[in-house]
Amino acid sequence: MEKISKDQRSPCPIAGALDIIGDRWTLLVIRDLLWDKQRFDDFLKAPEGIATNILSQRLRWLVENGLAERTPDPEDGRKVIYNLTERGKSLRPLLKSIAKWGLESIEDVYIHPDYSK
């Protein structure tokens, strides 16, 4: 997998990763993409209530950083769908780690049926 170049602020791989995905909304959209959501309206329906301007910005960010790709919607050519690239899919273990910690440490959260994938 080709690596993402970055402005060399810190040599730490944690800091480097967080430059790309160190934002709550970015990670929540990646979560939905991992659950095979593809359409703007589907991301909007997430229970966290993402605002349309934040969602637009985060989807653009994911495409610009090679984590997602934007293609015409096969059901309606005037619209687009989003899918994770291989680089985006490689975030699945990281999201699983976040979910595992959430299940162990936060009250009143549940395993989503899609999460067993």
Place this chain on the structure above:
Amino acid sequence: MEKISKDQRSPCPIAGALDIIGDRWTLLVIRDLLWDKQRFDDFLKAPEGIATNILSQRLRWLVENGLAERTPDPEDGRKVIYNLTERGKSLRPLLKSIAKWGLESIEDVYIHPDYSK
């Protein structure tokens, strides 16, 4: 381990976890605490250049959320040191997942010697 209560916005464990640790600076301070840094000035020296007001705010957040504790500095009773609680230490696998993705996906990042712990 006692669980953290939260304002019940989303039943998703990923969203619940990100309500607490879904911020780049919070995770970078947790990284330094996992590397046994304890003093305000040591966190300030991190290569990412955290600002003093952001550092103060994030340390207070970690204490309020039961991830770190603040005790008098044994070397200077007028100062304080910070240590991770058991709940804070339980974030180690999550930070390792972030580092692993960073090493695989971001150019010009390196394993920190402390990271092998």
